[in-house]
Amino acid sequence: MTKTWVTPGGVHPPENKHQSVTMPIGHLPIPEKLLVQLSQHIGAPAKPCVTIGQIVLKGQKIAEAVGAVSVPMHAPTSGTISAIEDRPIAHSSGMSGPCIEITTDGQDLWIDHDPLTDYENASPEALLQIISEAGIAGMGGAGFPSAIKLNPGSRRPINTLIINATECEPYITADDSAIRERSAEIVEGIHILSRILGNPSKILIGIEDNKPEAIEALKPHVADTGISVVSFPTKYPSGGEKQLIYILTGQELPSATLPADAGMVCVNIGTTYAVKRAVVNGEPLISRVTTVTGDACGMNRNYETLIGTPVRHLLEHNEFNSDACSRLIMGGPMMGFSLSSANVPIVKTTNCILAPSYSEIPDDEPAQPCIRCGLCAEACPASLLPQQLYWYAQANDHDRLEAHNLFDCIECGACSYVCPSNIPLVQHYRHSKGDIVKVRQEKVVSDHARSRFEFRKQRMELAEQEKEAKRIARREASEKAKASAGKKTAPVDASNGSAAPASSSAADIIAAAQARAVSKQVSPEQQQAKFERSIAGAEMRVQMAAEKLAEADASLTQEQKNTLDAALEGAQQKLDQAQRRLEEHLEQHKELNEEQVK
Amino acid sequence: MIETIAQQPMLAALIAMVGLGLLFGALLGYAAEKFKVQGDPIVEQIDALLPQTQCGQCGHPGCRPYAESIGKGGEINKCPPGGQATINAIASLLDVPAPELDAEHGEEADVKTVAYIREDECIGCTKCIQACPVDAILGAAKLMHTVIMSECTGCDLCVEPCPVDCIDMLPIEDGIKQWHWPAPLKVADLIATDRTPQEASL
Amino acid sequence: MAFKQITSPHAHAAQNTSRVMQLVIWATVPGLIALSINFGWGSLINVILAVVTALACEATIIKLRKRPVAFYLGDYSAALTAVLLGLALPPLAPWWVVVIGSMFSIVIAKHLYGGLGYNPFNPAMVGYVVLLISFPIPMTIWVTPLALLPEGVSHPGLAESLSIVFSGYSPADGVTGATPLDLFKHSSGLVVEQIYQNNPLFSQGMFAGVGWEWVNLGFLVGGIGLIAARIFTWHGPVAMLGAMTLMSLIFWDGGSSNSPGSPLMHLFSGATMMGAFFILTDPVSSAVSNRGRLIYGALIGVLVYLIRAWGNYPDAVAFAILLANFAAPFIDNYTLPRTYGHTDRRRATEKEED
Known part of the structure; x- marks a missing residue:
């Protein structure tokens, strides 16, 4: 017996698993229409690569993965694409999302696909490519693309592969029955995973002790393979990734890290079967085992269900009585979400459709005040204080919520389950988490807006200062010029001073300059003053830019600093140019004067 | 000396009180120096709470000037884009009671908006570009302009200057990505100040 | 087919607040029996009087706060507070002591602080302490245990107890001690x-x-x-x-x-x-x-x-x-449990002090 560890908290809700395992996994007739949701996984929704009216074969790719974190979608059976549009999808919000509708033709014709029997000799990269192309996303709950999970990179060598066969939620038996009937293929899938991960030293299948048949079914196949089947006492939520890792290894994953950071990969057992089918049979992920259960269904059973099958189709084939049904749940009674319509399709993560009667799951009673009895804290598997979180969630006190580690809540629902006051604690936490994330995003946006606003302000101030400086320099220079012109012209010539030097000049060399001077009616003195003016202006600009830059050193972003640097350089160049011109002018003027003197 | 003091209860009490006063005064003064909070100046902190739409609805040219005016003791209820949440945050920062939003400066919008230029009507006058406080409008004279959606704060300062009224403020629709669980209905909330009558179903 | 949208978890344990309160009330019965055997009818009268007063106060206040009365009375919290206060008071205490105590517990100590779940102090104990400070004499007279009553004297019967409680008629010598x-x-x-x-x-x-x-x-x-x-x-x-x-x-x-x-x-x-x-x-x-x-x-x-x-x-x-x-609250601030995946315990006010 392998040693296991015990997690804090946890609850023991009635299991209700026996109803759905009396019969083997069944098959349903192909529904008339399938609705393949384009976002069945964490990451970007897939992009359709078929057009309306196109005929597709079973297993044909109908949507491409977009970006790194995404998976492609495949036609679950042969038929015609009849719509690509938004439909209500499997999501807690009950909102619509992009879907591809296939009108099936009943032929169920496979597209050509190549099995890879010799996977022992295939490279991990090739295997990962197959898994990625097969559209496999974690089938336990969140639906994280498997190819990414199985490729943690060379920085994080994997020494432990954990197969999650816990299935701790009440009612659900999809994994249980799959193990009972397909243990050989599942173990083959585990071997493939092991090969991809570079043969980790420990391979553990974690399973609760309420599934003795499944444990027995696995045992002959894992003998002498280095894979150990570890069973542990049934307690909800042992199947949470973090909880399972602790139960099996005694290690806690530090907050906000992934199992791969600790050298572990945790894969749902349903995913291993999909991996085997993808690699050895060449079949993409187009169907999965789904439990249909609850007293509002006359028959409780597991089915190999095509992805995209409307929930309605499953219910109708199981003597569903909608009047008796208190709510329709996708997933289990602890973490599943309620559906507003039965037209929602089955997705890659749908392990259960639960249609309970009013006596099984009655309508929620109105919440009474929290009396801080602490039952929730006893039940919390993450050792949080749900009653305090509730208190602060009501007050929207985000700081305190984070100090109480709200984001370590796995939303397992154990606290709400035990709450004597019927407080929807998990919904409070979900709401607060959403709010906090939103506030964080808004903060990023507003910081960005602030920096843009401030940059703009600075730019405008700079322009304003430049204008102002120019104006001042112009005025000063013109005053100086006036004064100097007055002094010089008075004794020499009382008449129009500007004409005198121009008219008196006769030298050819400076004809051009002269002509310019005449046309602008500018005396050399004035010319000089003008140059001096531009020098003064440029000097001022250089000085200002330098000051700005010095001032800005500490507080500004690199981008802004670069701009200021450029401004300084520009001003410097202008100054140099102006000085050069003045020198030239003085040079010319001197020659002119000398000539005049001669 | 001590005896005389002891015989004069008034004097003893006086000396004791004054002495204690001096002692504690010195202690407090020391502590105030020693444990001085080296925080952001208040204006920075207020500015950080403002939504940075730079819309000027508060009567100040941008969020920071408004923050500065609050720092000098101005009203804190002049920011419609931030709404009551911002007022509450500033009130708790400054430790004052939170007033309601001053309707004179506008009403809190339910949905965020972004500016959208109907491009075939734009005449390329650049007036909106000059009005935009965050340089979110792209274009040049005689050329069509367009709004960079991700940069737009929804301040609607560009709407007024447009001579051909080709700018709309469009609400940002929350998609499934933005969705998060709403707060549960408060069925039996017991806050004394909450005066909403309970639903009849109970 | 339209179904209700409800957040998970959908399953709930059978426990509920009303039942918890009732259970606690029932758990006081052995104590109440022991009190009654040893000190006569006084405690039972206290309890009943306190419960009646408390429920009346609770109903009035809930009405004033415009809440559904039946829903809130159904949580049994007022009854529990009253039972505990009744048990704590001296047997054969005058009726007005019990009534004032219960009123203070429910109106001041509970509802003025926001009602069930929001009171920082235990309402029954607030009521008790107010009585102890305000009316020290009736609050410190205890009945003599049955075994020590003088020869020929017994605890007053139910009728006599009621008249002691309600009319201020004083009990026989030796009954108190x-x-x-x-x-x-x-x-x-x-x-x-x-x-x-x-x-x-x-x-x-x-x-x-x-x-x-x-x-x-x-x-x-x-x-x-x-x-x-x-x-x-x-x-x-x-x-x-x-x-x-x-x-x-x-x-x-x-x-x-x-x-x-x-x-x-x-x-x-x-x-x-x-x-x-x-x-x-x-x-x-x-x-x-x-x-x-x-x-x-x-x-x-x-x-x-x-x-x-x-x-x-x-x-x-x-x-x-x-x-x-x-x-x-101070203790709470320093005793947060260590959350899974964290090496250190946190303090509730940590974020604010940063």
């Missing part, structure tokens, strides 16, 4: 052994005073039942009783004339067991985490002993619990 804790308070010159020998309250009792030991045993049984039913955890009561035992062991000094009494005497007289299992465990006003509850309980234990031994009042459970109520 001192409590074990009173005796210790007022017998400073004697060594413990002398007190035990001289006073029938101790000499005829088993270990902690005639009658009182049975009352405390009654509450102990009820309390253990509640722990077994997982209504609250063992941490608070055990910490309080442990701290009291430790304190009384340290200062026991073999029973000299300065000794404040033996551990057994302290554990089984006065309101010790009732405080430990029924008042301290009031979740609303206590610390929230198990570690916090250990500290909270120990604090109460120490305070009870300190006040009993050196304070002005013979018993101190109500004061100790109110003082600890003050400390509860």
Whole structure:
């Protein structure tokens, strides 16, 4: 017996698993229409690569993965694409999302696909490519693309592969029955995973002790393979990734890290079967085992269900009585979400459709005040204080919520389950988490807006200062010029001073300059003053830019600093140019004067 | 000396009180120096709470000037884009009671908006570009302009200057990505100040 | 087909707040029986009178606050507060004492703070302390235990008890007397052994005073039942009783004339067991985490002993619990449990202090 560890908290809700395992996994007739949701996984929704009216074969790719974190979608059976549009999808919000509708033709014709029997000799990269192309996303709950999970990179060598066969939620038996009937293929899938991960030293299948048949079914196949089947006492939520890792290894994953950071990969057992089918049979992920259960269904059973099958189709084939049904749940009674319509399709993560009667799951009673009895804290598997979180969630006190580690809540629902006051604690936490994330995003946006606003302000101030400086320099220079012109012209010539030097000049060399001077009616003195003016202006600009830059050193972003640097350089160049011109002018003027003197 | 003091209860009490006063005064003064909070100046902190739409609805040219005016003791209820949440945050920062939003400066919008230029009507006058406080409008004279959606704060300062009224403020629709669980209905909330009558179903 | 949209989890355990409150009320029955056997009809009359007053006050206030009355009365919290207050008051106390206490508990200590779940102090104890301070004389007259009544005198019957309570008719001589804790308070010159020998309250009792030991045993049984039913955890009561035992062991000094009494005497007289299992465990006003509850309980234990031994009042459970109520948020701040995946415990105010 392998040693296991015990997690804090946890609850023991009635299991209700026996109803759905009396019969083997069944098959349903192909529904008339399938609705393949384009976002069945964490990451970007897939992009359709078929057009309306196109005929597709079973297993044909109908949507491409977009970006790194995404998976492609495949036609679950042969038929015609009849719509690509938004439909209500499997999501807690009950909102619509992009879907591809296939009108099936009943032929169920496979597209050509190549099995890879010799996977022992295939490279991990090739295997990962197959898994990625097969559209496999974690089938336990969140639906994280498997190819990414199985490729943690060379920085994080994997020494432990954990197969999650816990299935701790009440009612659900999809994994249980799959193990009972397909243990050989599942173990083959585990071997493939092991090969991809570079043969980790420990391979553990974690399973609760309420599934003795499944444990027995696995045992002959894992003998002498280095894979150990570890069973542990049934307690909800042992199947949470973090909880399972602790139960099996005694290690806690530090907050906000992934199992791969600790050298572990945790894969749902349903995913291993999909991996085997993808690699050895060449079949993409187009169907999965789904439990249909609850007293509002006359028959409780597991089915190999095509992805995209409307929930309605499953219910109708199981003597569903909608009047008796208190709510329709996708997933289990602890973490599943309620559906507003039965037209929602089955997705890659749908392990259960639960249609309970009013006596099984009655309508929620109105919440009474929290009396801080602490039952929730006893039940919390993450050792949080749900009653305090509730208190602060009501007050929207985000700081305190984070100090109480709200984001370590796995939303397992154990606290709400035990709450004597019927407080929807998990919904409070979900709401607060959403709010906090939103506030964080808004903060990023507003910081960005602030920096843009401030940059703009600075730019405008700079322009304003430049204008102002120019104006001042112009005025000063013109005053100086006036004064100097007055002094010089008075004794020499009382008449129009500007004409005198121009008219008196006769030298050819400076004809051009002269002509310019005449046309602008500018005396050399004035010319000089003008140059001096531009020098003064440029000097001022250089000085200002330098000051700005010095001032800005500490507080500004690199981008802004670069701009200021450029401004300084520009001003410097202008100054140099102006000085050069003045020198030239003085040079010319001197020659002119000398000539005049001669 | 001590005896005389002891015989004069008034004097003893006086000396004791004054002495204690001096002692504690010195202690407090020391502590105030020693444990001085080296925080952001208040204006920075207020500015950080403002939504940075730079819309000027508060009567100040941008969020920071408004923050500065609050720092000098101005009203804190002049920011419609931030709404009551911002007022509450500033009130708790400054430790004052939170007033309601001053309707004179506008009403809190339910949905965020972004500016959208109907491009075939734009005449390329650049007036909106000059009005935009965050340089979110792209274009040049005689050329069509367009709004960079991700940069737009929804301040609607560009709407007024447009001579051909080709700018709309469009609400940002929350998609499934933005969705998060709403707060549960408060069925039996017991806050004394909450005066909403309970639903009849109970 | 349209279905309701409801957040997970969909399944709920059978426990609910009304049932918890009712269970606690039932768990006081052994104590109430012991009180009635040893001290007559007075406690039962107290309880009934207090419950009636409390429910009337609760209904009025809820009405004033425009809430659904039936829904809130159905949580039994007012009834529980009243039962505890009734049990704590001296039997045969005048009716107005009980009525004022209940009103104060419900109106001031509970609803003015926001109602169930929001009161920082235990309402029953607030009511009790207000009475103790305001009306010291009726609050310190206790009935003599049945076993010690003088020859020919018995506890007043139901009718007589009612007339004592409602018309101020005074009971026969010898029906009222001192409590074990009173005796210790007022017998400073004697060594413990002398007190035990001289006073029938101790000499005829088993270990902690005639009658009182049975009352405390009654509450102990009820309390253990509640722990077994997982209504609250063992941490608070055990910490309080442990701290009291430790304190009384340290200062026991073999029973000299300065000794404040033996551990057994302290554990089984006065309101010790009732405080430990029924008042301290009031979740609303206590610390929230198990570690916090250990500290909270120990604090109460120490305070009870300190006040009993050196304070002005013979018993101190109500004061100790109110003082600890003050400390509860402070204790909470420093006793957050270590969350999965974190190496350090956090403090609730950590973020604000940054």
